[in-house]
Amino acid sequence: MKKIILTGGAGFIGSNILKHLIKLKYHVVVIDDLTSGKYSNIEGLKKSKYFGFEKCSITNYKYLNNVFKNVDFVLHQAASKKTVCDKDPRKDLKVNAEGAFNLLKLSSDHNVKKFIHASTGSVFGENKTNKSQNENSIKKPVSYYGVSKNAAENYIEVFNKLFNLNYTVLRYFHVYGPNQDYSPNGGVISIFINNLIKGKPITIYGDGSQQRIFTYVEDVVRANMFSINNKKTNNQIYNCTYGKRIKLIDALNLISKTLKIYPNKLTYTNWKQGDIKNFNVSNQKLIRAGFNYKYNFDLGIKNTIKSFYK
Ligand SMILES: NC(=O)c1ccc[n+]([C@@H]2O[C@H](COP(=O)([O-])OP(=O)(O)OC[C@H]3O[C@@H](n4cnc5c(N)ncnc54)[C@H](O)[C@@H]3O)[C@@H](O)[C@H]2O)c1
Incomplete structure (x- = not known):
């Protein structure tokens, strides 16, 4: 063992x-x-x-x-x-x-x-x-x-x-998925899902155009x-990393569409200090070593939403 x-x-x-x-x-x-x-x-x-x-x-x-x-x-x-x-x-x-x-x-x-x-x-x-x-x-x-x-x-x-x-x-x-903290110190996907489900306002730092590779x-x-x-x-x-870039605002829209719940209040505020706006990263080395990614963003989001109702 x-x-x-x-x-x-x-x-x-x-x-x-x-x-x-x-x-x-x-x-x-x-x-x-x-x-x-x-x-x-x-x-x-x-x-x-x-x-x-x-x-x-x-x-x-x-x-x-x-x-x-x-x-x-x-x-x-x-x-x-x-x-x-x-x-x-x-x-x-x-x-x-x-x-x-x-x-x-x-x-x-x-x-x-x-x-x-x-x-x-x-x-x-x-x-x-x-x-x-x-x-x-x-x-x-x-x-x-x-x-x-x-x-x-x-x-x-x-x-x-x-x-x-x-x-x-x-x-x-x-990274996103089940067990991620949705407090203000937590991950953005969990915060979006939690706030939408509970009817709480959503805040985006910057204009939502920042790219993420969830x-x-x-x-x-x-x-x-x-x-x-x-x-x-x-x-x-x-x-x-799964490797596909997505704008934060598009991620929010996809979550809303999947949940069929839309933000009752969406606020844009100042960029966060040290926040990287654009990620453009190659994931090929791990794939070349024989690893494959199984979860596209749609599937990952569906699974994460499910975990909120467990
Ligand atoms: N979540 C992401 O998107 C992401 C992205 C890049 C890198 N990472 C890295 O992945 C790892 C896990 O991140 P996570 O998102 O699960 O964060 P998390 O905060 O949920 O988990 C970190 C864990 O470390 C524990 N911890 C903190 N300080 C400690 C200490 N001094 N001694 C012992 N335990 C301590 C915390 O209690 C917590 O359980 C971290 O190394 C993080 O830097 C995470």
Whole structure:
């Protein structure tokens, strides 16, 4: 039975990965301090003999050291989110950069077979060219969040060079799906669906023309599984995104049409600082490695809406 440490397992993406791992009978230890994650996301799995939970911050090296026993894989999903980072950039540095460093050090010291890391498109910064960004494109983050997540990517490559720690970095882009937070710190798709269902007003930062490349969470879970099982992904960085660009206003219109509920009040307000307006990213490298995306935006939205009525 393979043992996996899953950081951030009570969060949106982590809890979706967790369900999958438990189904496959991996022995999973979740490390989460519940700052944005919810215990309710993992409560249903409490009884499983394959599930363990440590309420702990990834900044607490001493505590983490006790958890690292016979670990095969680390799936590092914990992070301080962009919305938190904007308000508290020092915490962001501590969690996203030093937290990743702690886990890398322990993974290397304890001979972990592979470190799979959740990174982000925010490491790129604004794309000012007409070309799509591939994995070799220059990284120029424009937010605290992008800088700290980029530091984690750089540490990973250093641990690989110095200590041969095997890794895969998956850079996620605009993930949506069940369990995503719909509070103001949450994801835009969940916020739109929640507000439409509850008849609450909708606010768009900017004019709605910003492009996003939404990726359904199940495809992100599958990409993590692919990284565990496929040697081709060793020591590689991938853009992990469904790849189709959609304007935010068009996403809202599609959700309204699917729900048959239209906003009772739609407000446009100032752009958010550090918000990237246009994403133009190539997802071909992961596809060339043999991965396929299963969920187009229509299907992902239908599934996400269904989860609100469960
Ligand atoms: N959701 C997206 O669209 C998206 C896009 C790009 C990258 N990512 C990355 O994916 C990963 C998961 O994001 P998510 O959307 O599920 O966010 P989330 O906030 O739902 O999950 C993050 C989890 O990490 C936990 N956490 C935060 N600080 C911690 C700490 N110091 N110690 C231990 N646990 C801590 C939180 O409690 C939460 O459960 C993150 O690394 C994020 O940077 C997400």
